[in-house]
Amino acid sequence: MRDIAKAAKVYHDTLGAEISATVRTADHGVSTVFITLPNTKIELLEPLGEGSPINKFLERNPDGGIHHLCYEVIDIRARANTLKHRARACLATASRNRRPWQAGAVPAPKDFCGTLVELEQA
16 A cells, blocks of 8 residues: 555544554565454555565555465464475565564465465464
8 A cells, every 4th residue: 555544544434443553664665554453453554665575566556455464373383384384485584573473474375365474473
């Protein structure tokens, strides 16, 4: 999404969602806002400049869209291991900014309909 403030307002005004503060993460090239509903958390991303890794996604999807899904799992190490072996994809290594309970995005197009998958420890 090129304007996360505008998108966050839609979620707030139509669904009554709680909206987080915007966080700029320069080394990832994005600003993020979390939309929180009783059973859902949505992360909105906005590029920080032309070098942002999400620019190519937005070129193909100018109105935004689903880039990846995050699943909350009980045993993150076991699920990450299963994804690595069954999806034949390498689990992204944790960066210094990644929260310790996140395993990272795993490209698994055959098993997850072309959507990147991220795991989060329950």
